[in-house]
Amino acid sequence: MKSFDLISDLHLDFYVRDYWDWDKEVTPTAAQIIQAFAESIIPDSPSSVLVIAGDLGHKNSHSQLLLTFLAKKYDHVLFTNGNHDLYLFPNEKEHVIYNRSIERWQELKEMASEIPGVTVLDGNKVTINDVTFGGTSLWYDYTFGLKLGYSWKKLDAYWFSHFNDSNYITECPDFAEEMKKLDAIFDSCDVVITHVSPDDSRVNPRYRVDPMTSFYYFDGSEFLSRAKGKVWCFGHVHYRQMYINRGCLLVNNALGYPGELPFVKAMRVPLDKHDYYYGVTDDVENKE
Template sequence: MQTFDLISDIHLEFWIPFIQNVDRMRSQIDSFIDDILPDKPSKVLVIAGDLGHYNEQNILMLTSFRRYYEYVLFTFGNHDLYMISSAQRERYNNSSINRWGEMKQHAAEIPGVFPLDGNLMEIEGVTFGGTGMWYDYSFGIQELGMTKARLHKLWKQAMNDVNYIIESPIFLQEEEKLSKVFKQCNVVVTHVGPDWSNVHGKYRIDPITSFFYFDGSKWLSQARGKIWCYGHTHSSNDYAIEGCRLVNNALGYPNENPFSKLVSIEIVQV
């Protein structure tokens, strides 16, 4: 395998409305995917979280991707934990973790589709691994000198996560999952980004940036030669830090990145 394809932050229901007519929705999803495919799809697709708000729709999308990809690997983003209606809260017994559990279970039933949640997946000698990860407020603490308490207050005011996620992932547990797989990965996949050094302009002084990254320095110091795929911020990026290539290829909402598509990432074995 020389390349894999990457996308994140698809937010499917913003592109294809969730409707009861499954056949119609399936064909709409198929044509949506046909539109964002690269000219020559790789064998492996990586989705770095934020598939969408409805598990049924996400499953149709994963199945649709399989028309082109032999393997589809994905991790969760914050939106994959959202419960946006009382019906969803009831269905998942008021637990976002239950929603993600259902998603993982149904996805794993599709041959060739593999959730990444603190586990590894080796394909033709390339090891992929990761988990959704979570933000840890480090940006605001380290760059803006803010206290955790103040940032937490701001998080409650500014982020939808507080309204739609019940039982957030716990940062320490996500950290443990990542630590467990990190060493063996050639390709690391997280939804939340590990490094904010490439954040510029108004976002550099905006405390909200604290909710889009975690301090990944302890991993990045041991990441030479790895590729680290992430998302959560809807701005694409491709740069290196300490010999690790960090790539974000977020699709984002329909009005954000009108020309974005899947990208192919070259794997350089070291």
């Protein structure tokens, strides 16, 4: 059976935050903690491919070390960035090094390219054992809130006043450009990876009338109409799900923040249709 392992929203900094030292790249203690963290998310019988659907952490040197450890256990590690991989915090070393969020992301891509077995997905694709993986981070487009009746102006004001992205990202990815990146590779991919979900039809009931939900999804209906037979991996929303929409298997296996959800390892995602078309369950392990 062909398969790969999936996880997202690692938020590494929250798991090693007591061991930060912003005057050094990685302290010995932090390195040990990161290695232990990496080992903790690897299943007992891992696949040969690990997919990370964004949000490694806030510090590139820590993300680099995490990827290095994971690449020792997997033949291939594929990842795209999430919004937290663009964060720059005032008065911390990352903000001193980079003036813009895109500079931080560019450095992480360069770091990752030097690790054997690691592939960054940023509008590109890679074929492994006859399976083509491709993706990009993508971004949210306010569609959810517009459908609730909010104006773009009100949603934008709400974003500025309530969402951390407005405080810690110097410039957000260009949504139209992200859509172009995905469109260029989509039809030839078996597995699609984005950080942001393309489908708001399965929003956590708790947030179905919350304007904040506008910043967690984009309208991917045009892509979903072409997605039959594909697997689409996403993260961003910390709500684990596995369900089928228009013949496409959509999967979220977000780790999330410590204590937010039960701790989870990377999950095995089958690539043989008969393995996932029967017995697929929604909202995997979401315990409030």
